[in-house]
Amino acid sequence: MNWTDERVEKLKKLWSEGLSASQIAAQLGGVSRNAVIGKVHRLSLPGRAKAGGTATAARAPKRNTSAPRAPNYASRITTRTVTRQQGATMLKEEIEIETVEEMEYVPAKNVVVPISRRLGLTELTERTCKWPVGDPMKDDFYFCGCDSPDSSPYCNYHQRLAYQPVSERRKAVRVG
């Protein structure tokens, strides 16, 4: 691939916006992150303050939605803050989890609800869950982004959702 003026402009723009070299390489296409870094140096663009990245993770916005509920269900809403390491980036997210369980009998399996990383299209990699959330036409669209086993397109939870009948999906409801 050639470093056309157009591609150089895009590189400058994305780099100034704080995107990582690998992310920029993904958007440009046809180049490796090394190529991007090398070009950045040749262009004498300002490097990052400190190696290892200092990207700022967007905080997941709270959402208060009371989901419709069938009569014989008990719900429990818990709020917790979790921190997770993603590369050199510390992600701190406050989430609300609403668990809906049937009162008839104790469910044998408690579904592990994934914590969405709310990734954009460019953040997806070989091992992130590609479960879409929201309306792709709107700007609040994002992908789950949780770790997916091996090179599976979805995380464990969403893989279940993808192939289980709807009646099986009501055991747990994620809110937020």
Add this chain to the structure above:
DNA sequence: CCCTGATTCGC
């Protein structure tokens, strides 16, 4: 292991 940027050096 995942990721980040920085540098070197043969092409």
Add this chain to the structure above:
DNA sequence: GCGAATCAGG
């Protein structure tokens, strides 16, 4: 000039 390999780090 280019970028893979390598290094150094979180």
